[in-house]
Amino acid sequence: MRFDDARFAWPSGEEILSGLSLDLAPGQVVAFVGKSGCGKSTLLRLAAGLSAPTGGVVDVQGARLAFVFQRPNLLPWRTVAENVALPLSLQGAEDPAAVAAALAQVGLADAAHKLPQALSGGMQMRVSIARALVSQPTLLLLDEPFSALDALTRARLHRELGQILDERGFTTLLVTHDLHEAALLADRVVALGGPPLRVLLDLPVALDAPRGRRDLYDPRVGALVREVRAALGEEAEA
Amino acid sequence: MRRALPAVVGLCALGLWAALSARLPEVLLPSPLEVARALVDHAPRLGEAALTTTAAALLGLLLAAVFGGGAGVLFARSPALERAFAPYTLLLQTVPVVAIAPLLVVWLGYGLKVSVCTAALVSFFPILTATVAGLRATPPEQLDLLRLYGATELQTLWRLRLPSAAPFVFAGLRSSAGLSVIGAIVGEFVGSNGAPVSLGYLVLRSARSADTPLTFAAIVASTALALTLYTTLRRLEAKLIGAWHPGVT
Numbered sequence: 449m450r451f452d453d454a455r456f457a458w459p460s461g462e463e464i465l466s467g468l469s470l471d472l473a474p475g476q477v478v479a480f481v482g483k484s485g486c487g488k489s490t491l492l493r494l495a496a497g498l499s500a501p502t503g504g505v506v507d508v509q510g511a512r513l514a515f516v517f518q519r520p521n522l523l524p525w526r527t528v529a530e531n532v533a534l535p536l537s538l539q540g541a542e543d544p545a546a547v548a549a550a551l552a553q554v555g556l557a558d559a560a561h562k563l564p565q566a567l568s569g570g571m572q573m574r575v576s577i578a579r580a581l582v583s584q585p586t587l588l589l590l591d592e593p594f595s596a597l598d599a600l601t602r603a604r605l606h607r608e609l610g611q612i613l614d615e616r617g618f619t620t621l622l623v624t625h626d627l628h629e630a631a632l633l634a635d636r637v638v639a640l641g642g643p644p645l646r647v648l649l650d651l652p653v654a655l656d657a658p659r660g661r662r663d664l665y666d667p668r669v670g671a672l673v674r675e676v677r678a679a680l681g682e683e684a685e686a
Numbered sequence: 687m688r689r690a691l692p693a694v695v696g697l698c699a700l701g702l703w704a705a706l707s708a709r710l711p712e713v714l715l716p717s718p719l720e721v722a723r724a725l726v727d728h729a730p731r732l733g734e735a736a737l738t739t740t741a742a743a744l745l746g747l748l749l750a751a752v753f754g755g756g757a758g759v760l761f762a763r764s765p766a767l768e769r770a771f772a773p774y775t776l777l778l779q780t781v782p783v784v785a786i787a788p789l790l791v792v793w794l795g796y797g798l799k800v801s802v803c804t805a806a807l808v809s810f811f812p813i814l815t816a817t818v819a820g821l822r823a824t825p826p827e828q829l830d831l832l833r834l835y836g837a838t839e840l841q842t843l844w845r846l847r848l849p850s851a852a853p854f855v856f857a858g859l860r861s862s863a864g865l866s867v868i869g870a871i872v873g874e875f876v877g878s879n880g881a882p883v884s885l886g887y888l889v890l891r892s893a894r895s896a897d898t899p900l901t902f903a904a905i906v907a908s909t910a911l912a913l914t915l916y917t918t919l920r921r922l923e924a925k926l927i928g929a930w931h932p933g934v935t
Contacts, residue, residue, distance in 0.1 A: 498834065523846065524930040
């Protein structure tokens with residue numbers, strides 16, 4: 449996918465994107481990091497087609513999209529399996545086997561008939577990931593999916609999502625505040641400033657897959673995190 | 687303690703009522719015992735009357751749910767439509783149903799039709815406003831989710847907006863349940879000729895003939911009817927949405 453001189457402004461005139469150009473290779477996992485309010489989430493909404501650019505081009509080249517929101521965003525009156533089946537049932541393509549496979553992939557096969565409120569926050573987020581996987585996406589959009597979880601759950605989901613991304617190989621845009629999360633999951637880290645949104649730094653992550661917690665102590669990760677922090681103006685806090 | 691407190695208040699009120707009634711003529715204030723006796727003595731007639739009033743209140747509530755809920759869906763979908771019709775729906779709410787009831791008798795004649803209409807008229811507005819509020823309260827993130835997966839307007843309404851609005855709609859229905867009994871009885875005051883006998887008719891006739899214990903008995907039956915409707919709706923709500931909506935027990 450590509451952003452070509454993409455622009456976006458609110459009706460009030462506030463400019464969020466003023467000509468952003470960016471190319472993503474197929475299968476690449478790109479992490480966008482930046483301060484709150486710089487326009488990262490708007491970037492994902494533009495890619496998802498949930499907001500229309502006010503200028504330029506956002507081209508997803510006919511990709512099948514899936515979105516994982518900051519909160520699990522499950523429909524409380526539907527069971528776990530019904531929530532996961534939602535993207536398929538909206539297309540009239542019910543596929544219980546695909547739903548079961550997606551739930552198994554996130555380790556929730558036993559929870560299929562439960563209602564979301566019977567699950568912990570981490571389990572709800574895994575249901576949300578299963579819902580994204582079930583439609584066999586070619587472009588996965590993740591908007592700070594683990595920001596509301598505790599550290600242990602976050603670490604487990606990093607590992608699980610990392611495996612899924614390695615196996616399935618879809619192009620992924622990950623918005624995150626967590627630089628270590630970016631280093632663990634992404635092939636490329638883009639540091640953003642703004643608004644209006646601009647690319648401060650665009651770095652490859654030179655680690656082999658699969659990655660794990662031990663990679664957090666890899667000197668290359670430390671160097672990457674320091675470089676991104678410096679670009680974001682957070683060097684003093686590092 | 688939570689249950690004992692209302693029971694103590696109720697017993698105190700009954701005691702006060704009994705004490706007052708001992709000092710006043712029965713035609714002004716019968717004792718609780720006389721009212722209980724009237725309830726037993728007139729049980730078959732009160733039962734028949736309660737059935738008629740229940741039918742009127744339920745049919746009125748059903749009509750209000752269909753038209754109020756339907757209008758709510760249209761208003762939530764189109765703010766222009768809401769702007770065009772809102773003053774007139776408000777008019778329905780503000781014109782006293784007592785003033786409209788005689789006109790309904792002129793148009794529809796005596797019988798159940800008048801009390802069904804008055805019950806529907808007073809029940810309509812709470813259901814309409816609750817439906818509009820519920821449909822507009824759909825979380826934007828959930829709307830985004832359905833948009834992302836290409837949901838049609840109808841799919842969004844059926845699979846997201848309506849289930850999401852259900853707690854609001856039930857709240858509206860519960861408010862309207864008591865109102866529908868009031869509306870039915872007001873309709874019966876004006877539009878019932880006693881065939882079939884109804885609670886409104888019994889209240890009016892017994893008061894006119896100074897049979898105050900029967901008037902009180904009919905009032906007790908009306909209150910019991912409104913409470914039964916309310917609790918039935920509460921139970922239905924708990925059964926249908928209680929599993930996922932934390933406010934319902």
